[in-house]
Amino acid sequence: MDYKNAGVDIEAGYRSVELMKKHIAKTMRPEVLGGIGGFSGAFSMKAFKDMEEPTLVSGTDGCGTKVKLAMVMDKHDTIGIDAVAMCVNDIACAGGEPLFFLDYIACGKNYPEKIAEIVGGVAEGCLQSGAALIGGETAEHPGLMEEDEYDLAGFAVGIIDKKDLITGEEVTPGDVLIGIASSGVHSNGFSLVRKVFEMTKESLDTYYEELGTTLGEALLAPTRIYVKALKNVKDAGVRIHGCSHITGGGFYENVPRMLREGTRAVIEKNSYQVPPIFRLMAEKGNIEEQMMYNTFNMGLGMVLAAAPEDVEKAMEAIRLAGDTPYVVGRIEAGEKGVDLC
Secondary structure, rough: OOOOOOOHHHHHHHHHHHHHHHHHOOOOOOEEOOOOOOHHHHHHHHHHOOOOOOOEEEEEEEOOOOOHHHHHHHOOOOHHHHHHHHHHHHHOOOOOOOEEEEEEEEEEOHHHHHHHHHHHHHHHHHHHHHOEEEEEEEEEEEEEEEOOEEEEEEEEEEEEHHHOOOOOOOOOOOOOOEEEEEOOOOOOOOOHHHHHHOOOOHHHEEEEOOEEEEEHHHHHHOOOHHHHHHHHHHHOOOOEEEEEEEOHHHHHHHHHOOOOOOEEEOOHHHHOOHHHHHHHHHHHHHHHHHHHHHHOOOEEEEEHHHHHHHHHHHHHHHHHOOEEEEEEEEEEEEEEEEEOO
């Protein structure tokens, strides 16, 4: 009896590492110390010594049951972008710059080419966010997971000068709400998605005229990374008063998280275009509108509050990052919460 007969292939693990090295190398930053394969990742803080009060910000998350779609479609090159996005968007939401990322892949069986494909997506997400991929873990779990199954999660650390932290304490009645377009469903609500649509290769390969693509491609579209857009806004000299990453819990849970007591967000639903995937889902699943806005991003991946005089400058900065901004509402005095009208 040996470890391989028990279900864990050490040699496959070695091959996975070799295959992913080329992807990891693309994400390196000058601050990364040491090479790939150590027991820990080292990152120099020398570049941030001139900050008044350098402050670390962190985020950890996974892709939820969206990985099920990747498995059914046997398409694993974008799910890693989702894992990175879910972490670095939270860091950017606080005003931080992502520095580095670590991934964790649990699988029933280590197929080196598949693992390398997943990590290739992780590396692409790191490139989009400017974070270095400095470490990770691939763990085989025979008997716990089916051979073709895997799960993916990650952890990111960023930096910000404490005086620049976006805490929501500056949100003021009269502020304007700017929404930034999402790329689709992103990585939340897939337990409901999987109840609405049949999760078979045939169903996911079905082309929908209103989507302009297959159902699977529309649902698997990777989460938009907003690091560059929010950095552009900051570099344009705009002070963001509050920022909300629209993830699990949709608008009703996430928007209030950026508000201080005595302020209320009012969002106008007709102020931007809701992507067709959400209309299709609501229709097919007979899902009430409130539940849609309480579960999904409905086309806005990020919402930020800014002073009226800064709106045009902020929107231009967002456009320069390749994102699409909308004026979607305002901040009023009132009980902390959100109204959708």
